[in-house]
Amino acid sequence: MDARDIRSAYLQFFADRGHRAIERASLVPVGDPTTLFNGSGMQQLLPYLLGAEHPEGTRLTDSQPCVRVQDIEEVGDNRHTTFFEMLGNWSLGDYFKEQQIPWFWEFLTGVVGLDPARIFVSCFAGDERYSIPKDTESADVWMSMFAAAGIDAGRVDLGTEEHGGRVGSNGARIAFYGAKNWWCRAGSADAMPVGEPGGPDSEVFYLYPDVPHDTAYGEFCHQNCDCGRYIELGNSVFMQYVRTPDGFDTLPRRNVDYGGGLERIAAAAIDSPDVFRSSLLWPIVEKLEALTGATYASHTAAMRVVADHLRGAVFLAVDGVRPGNKEQGYVMRRLIRRAVRFAFDLGVEQNFVQDVVPTIAGLYRSAYPEVDRRHDEIIAVLVKEEKAFRQTLRRGLRELARMADGPVTGEELFVLYDTYGFPVELGVEEARTRGLTVSARWRTEFDAKMREQRERSRAANKMHL
Structure with a gap:
């Protein structure tokens, strides 16, 4: 199956299970000033995850184009992209873990045809500070899926990615992590604003055994190792909590919020760890x-x-x-x-x-x-x-080459930006690529030059008036 086949099959798979397909949202969120882009399928559904009634019902599915630029400098490896499609399905107070996990397993192994022996998962280890329990429910469902496929799964408590790198998962199919398996838009439970929903999640990884482990990410490999042996395919969020001033309350209804990378699933379907080999x-x-x-x-x-x-x-x-x-x-x-x-x-x-x-x-x-x-x-x-x-690219690169004497400063990066059109982050990246050191204060220095320029512009406008 190529990516287009997988997209179509996914939407049909969930339509056959009572889901209504919804239109994609614009990459620019409507009425949400908290983020520049839609970086997941759930953003347009936030009111409904908080309890509002969706006009299309309680079971929804879509494929949502997304943009995430926080990993832009990682693009160039085998799996990071700034643009991707996220396959999604949602239960708004309808089914929960006991149906979501088997359905995703069935889609990956029965429809796409992935090898069950190369599937590994993670679950939430719990958070005692907020009295949120360990997600043994999801782990139990996963155990039954593996057992039905004749696989002895095994469980391991890793807590953090750093600890996982020290001890490894030792072949356990189910690894428990803390903050890594808590999903919310703010990134962590501590950073969530009051009224924001979130919950434990369960991620699914595909193992590429021929990819060697890179010990730069820890002595041992594990599900959330960033060396590229395990590639995350999708993430089922069991969104059942809402942040309060004192901690967390349960939402009026329990939701499922699933998102999976179309390009990564398509790469797995052709047994390639390189998403750029996928048909999109x-x-x-x-x-x-x-x-x-x-x-x-x-x-x-x-x-x-x-x-x-x-x-x-x-x-x-x-x-x-x-x-x-x-x-x-x-x-x-x-x-x-x-x-x-x-x-x-x-x-x-x-x-x-x-x-x-x-x-x-x-x-x-x-x-x-x-x-x-x-x-x-x-x-x-x-x-x-x-x-x-392009008119100024070559001259800008020559200017950068003259900055080899000492750390590149924010003032010099401003010249690249103002005169040669280099976005400041591109100037920093280019300098480091050339082996140049960059001033630790480059951002402060650059911002100061920007403020000076704005002040000059305002003064000039007043004189003109």
Whole structure:
């Protein structure tokens, strides 16, 4: 099955189990100023997870395009992307753990055809501070799934990723973690604002035994090791708590909030730990190979960055975002300019975006026809930004090369930003890639120069008036 087959099969699988398919939300959240982008399928459903009645009922499913830029500098490895599709299903006060876990198991092993012997999971270890118990219920359901497949699962308490790296999971299928298996939008139970929902979750991982363990992430490997042997495929959140001033109360009804990475499941289906080999990314890589004459094998990281960032920029353009210096526009500008910078390493010194966008649009023509309908508009937006940056890229790189004497300062990064169009994070990244040290105070120094510039602009405007 390729990614498009898996998306279609997933939606049908849950439709057959009484779920209504809902439309995707815009990448830019509507009426939610707390976040720049929809980074999960649940964001549009927050009122309903808190208890409101959804017009489509208590069982929902969708495939939601998402953008997450907190891992942008990780893009280039085999599994991180800034743009991805999240397959989702929800129970709003309907079924719970005893149905969700077997259904996801059935989808992965029975529909997609993944090997049960390579599936590992994690569950919540509990939090005594807030009187939230260990999630033995989910573990018991998982034990029954493994047992039915003839697998002796085993359990291990790891607590933290650091402890897991010291002791390993020793082949146990079910690993208990603390904060890592608590899901909320704030990232941790302690950081949750009053009124925010959350709950224990159970993650599913696929083992790639031929990927060697990297001891940089700990002496031993385990489910949540970041070395790339275990790749997370999906996460079932059992959202049953809400933050209060004193701790947590239970929600009026227990919910299931599942999200899974389409590209990662598609990669597992072809037995590849590299999500860029999946059918929603590999055609973009092949197009880059054809355009540049470079090969994926020799320029792996650069091609991954370009493919991911242009795909994300295309969807941002579809949803009305335009490159700029603030909020969503700044992120879009950073994606495009970072793609152009890495394309420079592929030998691309002329405009190329217009040659890649049709490939991306073609991949989503059936699932998201709006990408195809806005094809010409998308190209115009991206090409304009590409041209603006490419005019100064080479001069900016030469300027950076002259910064080799001592740490790169925030003032110098401001010059790269203001004169040559380098988003400041790209300037920092480029400096470090070249082996230069960066001032520990670069952000403070850069922000000070930005404030000076704004003050000069305000003064100039007053004089003009």
